[in-house]
Amino acid sequence: MTLSLPQPPAAALRAVLTALDAPAAVCAGRPSAMRHRRGQLAPAHPLPVHLLDATATGAGAPTAKGMLTGARRTGWRFLVLDGEEVVAAAETRETTEGLHAFAYFAEGPYPLATMRALHQARAHTAASATPYLPRLLSVPGRYMTALWLHPVLDPARSRDLLIPLAPAPLGVTAHVPYDAEDLLAPLSNGNGSLLTAAS
Numbered sequence: 063m064t065l066s067l068p069q070p071p072a073a074a075l076r077a078v079l080t081a082l083d084a085p086a087a088v089c090a091g092r093p094s095a096m097r098h099r100r101g102q103l104a105p106a107h108p109l110p111v112h113l114l115d116a117t118a119t120g121a122g123a124p125t126a127k128g129m130l131t132g133a134r135r136t137g138w139r140f141l142v143l144d145g146e147e148v149v150a151a152a153e154t155r156e157t158t159e160g161l162h163a164f165a166y167f168a169e170g171p172y173p174l175a176t177m178r179a180l181h182q183a184r185a186h187t188a189a190s191a192t193p194y195l196p197r198l199l200s201v202p203g204r205y206m207t208a209l210w211l212h213p214v215l216d217p218a219r220s221r222d223l224l225i226p227l228a229p230a231p232l233g234v235t236a237h238v239p240y241d242a243e244d245l246l247a248p249l250s251n252g253n254g255s256l257l258t259a260a261s
Contacts, residue, residue, distance in 0.1 A: 064184055064187050064194075065180075065193070065211070066193040066195050068108065068110060069108075070110075070140070074108070074137070074138040074154045074162040075108070075140075077162050077164040078140050078152045078154060078164060079105065081167070082104075082105065082152070096142065096144075096149055096150050096167065096169075100144055100145065101145045103143070103144055103149070104143050105140035105143075105152060106140065106141050106142075106143050107140065107176070108138050108139070109139050109140075109197055109198045109209075110138055110198070111135065111137050111198045112133040112135050112136070112197055112198065112199050112200070112210065113133060113134055113135075113202070114130070114133040114199055115201075115202060115203065125243065126247065127243075129246055129250075130212075130222055130242060130246075133199060135156065136155060136156060137153055137155040137156050137165060138153070138162070139151050139152070139153045139154075139176075140152045140153075140154075141173055141176060142167070142173070148173050148174050149169070149173070150168060151172065152168075153165045153166055153168065172207060175228045175237070176198070176209065176227060178228075178237060179225045182225055182237060182239065183209055183211055183225060183239075186211075186239050190220075192213045192214070192215060192216060192220045193213075193215060194211040194212060194213055194223070195213075195214050196209055196212075197209075197210040198210065199224065201249070204231050204249050205231055206226055206231050206249075207226075208226045208227060209224070209225040209227065210223075210224055210242075211223040211225070211239075221241050222241075222242040223239050223240065223241065223242065224239070224240045224242050224245050225237060225240070226238070231249070234249070
């Protein structure tokens with residue numbers, strides 16, 4: 063088995079396509095690599111974005127499974143391709159009404175790191191009998207974003223895996239698959255509430 067790639071909501075894809083085609087999107091706020099494109103920009107590799115914050119960790123010292131269960135989906139992130147080259151990412155946000163609105167374009171290290179992590183995830187799970195659903199996990203209190211591989215068919219027996227994107231927080235090696243418990247427990251210092259407060 064390998065990754066079971068998620069299908070984004072049609073409204074999220076439409077929001078990104080509209081932003082890519084909007085004349086106002088060529089303004090200075092658009093990533094430079096997108097302004098100097100060589101071909102047609104296209105969204106690819108959509109991933110749901112989940113936020114791990116104080117709401118998810120709650121009180122006490124929850125397990126990694128408990129923290130991940132509490133991580134709420136905030137939207138979708140698409141990699142923006144110029145031909146085969148990753149030039150940016152486009153993120154949508156889910157509104158309180160359940161709609162999908164374009165949020166922003168992003169450049170920097172994370173779009174390329176996301177593509178690298180997806181390649182690593184495919185290689186890492188290729189021999190596994192368990193299919194995994196890839197997601198993005200944002201842990202703002204630790205300045206970390208990770209590719210989250212969630213077991214689809216047998217989550218009770220198979221563990222969630224996390225591949226931290228570069229740059230990773232101090233003490234965490236980027237682009238190495240971790241068991242979620244092994245990564246989240248040290249980051250929380252044994253107290254889930256600390257997961258969202260840099261210390």
